Amino acid sequence: MTALLDQTPAARTAAAGGRPPRGRGRRIALPYLLLLPAVLLELLVHLVPMLVGLVMSFRKLTQFYIRNWSAAPHAGLDNYRVVLDFDSAVGRSLLHSFWVTIAFTAASVGTAWLFGTAAAVLMQRHFRGRGLLRAFFLVPYALPMYAAVITWAFMLQRDTGMVNALLGRDGPDAPFWLIGGNSFWSLVVVSVWRTWPFAFLIIMAGLQNVPRDLYEAAALDGAGWWRQFREVTQPLLRPVNQVLLLVLFLWTFNDFNTPYVLFGESAPREASLISIHIYQSSFVTWNFGLGSAMSVLLLLFLLLVTAGYLAVTSRRRHAHA
Amino acid sequence: MREPRWVGWARRLVLGFLMLFTALPLYAMVTSALKPLGDVQGDWHWIPTTVTLRPFADIWTTIPLGRYFLNSLIVSGAATALSVTIAIFAAYAISRFRFPGRRVFAVTVLSTQMFPGILFLLPLFLIFVNLGNATGVALYGSRLGLVLTYLTFSLPFAIWMLAGYLDSIPRELDEAALVDGNGPLGALLRVVVPAARPGIVAVAIYAFMTAWGEVLFASVMTDSGTRTLAVGLQEYSTEVQVYWNQVMAASLIVSVPVVAGFLLLQRFLVAGLTAGAVK
Numbered sequence: 221m222t223a224l225l226d227q228t229p230a231a232r233t234a235a236a237g238g239r240p241p242r243g244r245g246r247r248i249a250l251p252y253l254l255l256l257p258a259v260l261l262e263l264l265v266h267l268v269p270m271l272v273g274l275v276m277s278f279r280k281l282t283q284f285y286i287r288n289w290s291a292a293p294h295a296g297l298d299n300y301r302v303v304l305d306f307d308s309a310v311g312r313s314l315l316h317s318f319w320v321t322i323a324f325t326a327a328s329v330g331t332a333w334l335f336g337t338a339a340a341v342l343m344q345r346h347f348r349g350r351g352l353l354r355a356f357f358l359v360p361y362a363l364p365m366y367a368a369v370i371t372w373a374f375m376l377q378r379d380t381g382m383v384n385a386l387l388g389r390d391g392p393d394a395p396f397w398l399i400g401g402n403s404f405w406s407l408v409v410v411s412v413w414r415t416w417p418f419a420f421l422i423i424m425a426g427l428q429n430v431p432r433d434l435y436e437a438a439a440l441d442g443a444g445w446w447r448q449f450r451e452v453t454q455p456l457l458r459p460v461n462q463v464l465l466l467v468l469f470l471w472t473f474n475d476f477n478t479p480y481v482l483f484g485e486s487a488p489r490e491a492s493l494i495s496i497h498i499y500q501s502s503f504v505t506w507n508f509g510l511g512s513a514m515s516v517l518l519l520l521f522l523l524l525v526t527a528g529y530l531a532v533t534s535r536r537r538h539a540h541a
Numbered sequence: 542m543r544e545p546r547w548v549g550w551a552r553r554l555v556l557g558f559l560m561l562f563t564a565l566p567l568y569a570m571v572t573s574a575l576k577p578l579g580d581v582q583g584d585w586h587w588i589p590t591t592v593t594l595r596p597f598a599d600i601w602t603t604i605p606l607g608r609y610f611l612n613s614l615i616v617s618g619a620a621t622a623l624s625v626t627i628a629i630f631a632a633y634a635i636s637r638f639r640f641p642g643r644r645v646f647a648v649t650v651l652s653t654q655m656f657p658g659i660l661f662l663l664p665l666f667l668i669f670v671n672l673g674n675a676t677g678v679a680l681y682g683s684r685l686g687l688v689l690t691y692l693t694f695s696l697p698f699a700i701w702m703l704a705g706y707l708d709s710i711p712r713e714l715d716e717a718a719l720v721d722g723n724g725p726l727g728a729l730l731r732v733v734v735p736a737a738r739p740g741i742v743a744v745a746i747y748a749f750m751t752a753w754g755e756v757l758f759a760s761v762m763t764d765s766g767t768r769t770l771a772v773g774l775q776e777y778s779t780e781v782q783v784y785w786n787q788v789m790a791a792s793l794i795v796s797v798p799v800v801a802g803f804l805l806l807q808r809f810l811v812a813g814l815t816a817g818a819v820k
Contacts, residue, residue: 250725254634255646257627258696265693266653269664276664339559342552345544353556355804357563362803364754366771367792370778371570374581374785382569385585413562445544467655474657477756484779495659502663503761515660522657 270519277512292509299513310501314514316489317497321473324404324493328411329468333461335412336419341453344427354424361417369481372410373398376482398483403491411478415471419464426460427453462533469529470522494518574790581785596790603787608766609773613795616684616769617752620691624699624748625741627692632703633729637715650697658757665690666761682764690758695748702747706740707733743809746802753799770795 276292277299279285285292305311339357343350360368375382376397384394397406430453438448476495479487485504487496498518502511573581574596576589600606635643669680680686714736718728734741759772768776774795778788 248640251634251638251640251643254630254638258631258650258700259646261627261689261693261696262650262653264668265665265690266656266661267649269661269668270656272664272668273660276667335559338555342548342555353560355807357559358803358807359567359800360563362750362800363796364750364771364799366754366756366775367570367796368566370774370788370792371566373778374573374789375566375569377785380581380583380585380785382565382585385587386565390584413566416559417563445548470655474659476657476659480760481756481775481778484775495657498659499662499757508663508667511663515657515663518657519660522655526655 273512273515276508277516279509281507281509281512283506295509299509300517303510303513303517310510313492314494314497317492317494320404320490320492321494324408324411324491325469325472327408328415328472329465331408331412332416332419332468332472333465335416336421336423337457339416339420340423340427341449343424357420358417360414361421365414365477366481368414369410369478372406372413373482376406399488401490403483403488407479407482407491407493410482411472411475414478415468419468422460422464423457426457430456466526466529470526473522570789570792570796573786574793576786578784578786581789596784596786597794599784600787600791600794603784604773604777604791605768606770606773606791609768609770610795612684612763612767613753613770616687616691617749619684619688620695620752621745621748623688624692624695625745628696628699628703628744629729629734629737629741631696631700632707633733635700635704636707637712637725647701651701653693654697662757662761665758669762681762682767684767686762687759687767687769690762691752691755692748694755695744695751699744699748702744703737703740706737706743710736739809743806746799746806750799750803753795 278295278297279292280295280298281292302308302310303314306315343354374380378384378394378396378398379390381397383397384390389395395402397403434452434456435448438452443451474495475493476499479491479493479496480499483491486500487493492500494514498511498514501514502508572587572589575592575594576586577591577593577595580586580590634640635647666681669686673679673681678685680689710733714732715725715728718732719725723731754771755769756771756775759769760775763769763772770791774788774791777783
């Protein structure tokens with residue numbers, strides 16, 4: 221994701237360093253001064269809270285200590301012990317939400333990526349109304365997320381919603397979509413609806429960088445449409461897909477907004493994603509120590525997955541190069 | 542690229558399906574906003590029995606939509622203005638200067654985007670409460686706290702997109718300004734910023750969209766006086782008795798400005814958002 225910085229031309233170095241020195245000290249300090257506000261705010265809102273969260277996870281931090289959290293008694297590893305004890309109710313429900321989140325992420329990212337790829341590849345060739353259709357496909361991405369999810373919540377109402385009308389299910393045996401086992405699938409569908417346009421956008425941009433003459437050369441060699449897709453389009457999209465899948469994974473795995481707006485404060489058990497679970501165990505029971513321990517474990521898990529993913533994909537990329 | 546006939550059929554089928562999938566909620570939102578209450582309380586109506594604009598008027602009294610609207614406008618507007626300003630300075634540093642720590646800065650700032658919001662939510666909540674106690678500046682429950690939080694959400698992408706945009710502005714422009722006797726800051730404000738106006742507008746829209754749609758932090762950091770649209774509408778829509786036609790009207794009202802802005806500036810935004818992934 222930092223490719224932008226690698227492509228800095230050498231000219232830039234020359235221009236910045238090669239100017240006649242005029243107040244050398246000021247010149248060296250200037251870029252740091254320009255970055256200072258951004259750094260301070262990132263520190264305040266992201267990095268410091270992360271450290272505070274780490275400290276909190278070792279404290280017995282209940283609602284009595286909210287106004288003075290440094291007075292909360294030390295708990296050592298107790299919070300982690302409770303959270304990771306899969307025989308207790310707390311541990312078992314955390315493990316449950318972890319698996320729900322894995323299943324949700326796999327289903328949502330897989331489908332969103334498939335939709336995005338299919339649409340981008342099939343819209344590679346010019347046809348009438350293509351620009352209009354592209355703009356239309358981006359509307360879910362531009363829509364304020366809560367407005368979209370609230371609309372889905374209305375559509376998924378059992379007795380008054382569009383979905384049951386569309387499926388021809390009404391009367392006493394009509395299915396519920398926002399409670400019970402179906403709620404998981406509702407969540408997947410809504411999530412795919414919101415994220416596939418982003419996959420489409422990125423893949424479409426990636427396809428624009430595929431040189432046309434590669435296809436012409438492949439066609440001259442007698443490669444049909446499918447082989448061109450497999451042997452020209454797919455390999456050239458690999459670096460794009462590598463970043464895209466990671467970003468989609470992280471967004472979907474961490475998704476809080478979709479289930480929160482769809483179900484409200486208490487998500488059904490079948491659709492209790494890990495973010496919602498941590499939120500509930502922190503703000504409903506007001507036990508911040510446990511919530512922080514869960515957050516830290518979540519962060520560790522995401523870091524491990526990301527590092528592993530980057531190691532594997534970049535090795536594969538080198539092997540192909 | 543010559544293509545076999547099945548590809549043409551696959552195109553119609555797949556794009557047709559995706560069009561329908563995309564359209565259904567939009568259709569539900571628009572038509573339901575025009576329905577009388579009776580139409581949304583019984584079986585689903587594909588077409589309103591009578592078309593009415595009443596929901597657009599009634600929602601303002603059913604919930605304090607005006608106050609939510611004002612809160613959202615203030616918070617998103619302030620966050621956008623600050624985020625864009627700070628991003629311009631940071632992007633200028635990254636685009637025009639070589640200095641130790643430049644890469645570390647960019648990697649750190651971008652990677653904060655990847656962490657789950659829930660991770661900072663609890664500590665940030667505590668920090669805001671305690672900072673408020675210590676200094677008397679109310680961050681928790683106030684718009685200021687939300688503004689600070691939201692502006693950092695859009696900041697990484699804003700810096701990234703703007704740095705890319707500034708890279709495309711010829712350095713000769715700033716050089717000329719420097720020769721004319723401006724300092725680097727003068728060059729930035731008098732020459733670079735005007736030349737980067739399209740990029741700045743795109744970043745502003747992105748920052749506004751980010752703040753306008755945020756739910757998680759708003760649900761914890763606001764009280765009844767500072768509730769934003771996102772939380773206000775979310776709360777109402779999960780109540781037991783909901784006037785869905787009014788909720789759909791409100792959803793439409795809050796969506797139209799952002800969607801219009803996005804579609805108008807589609808080209809800039811898309812270029813900026815995708816640059817990093819593609820390069």
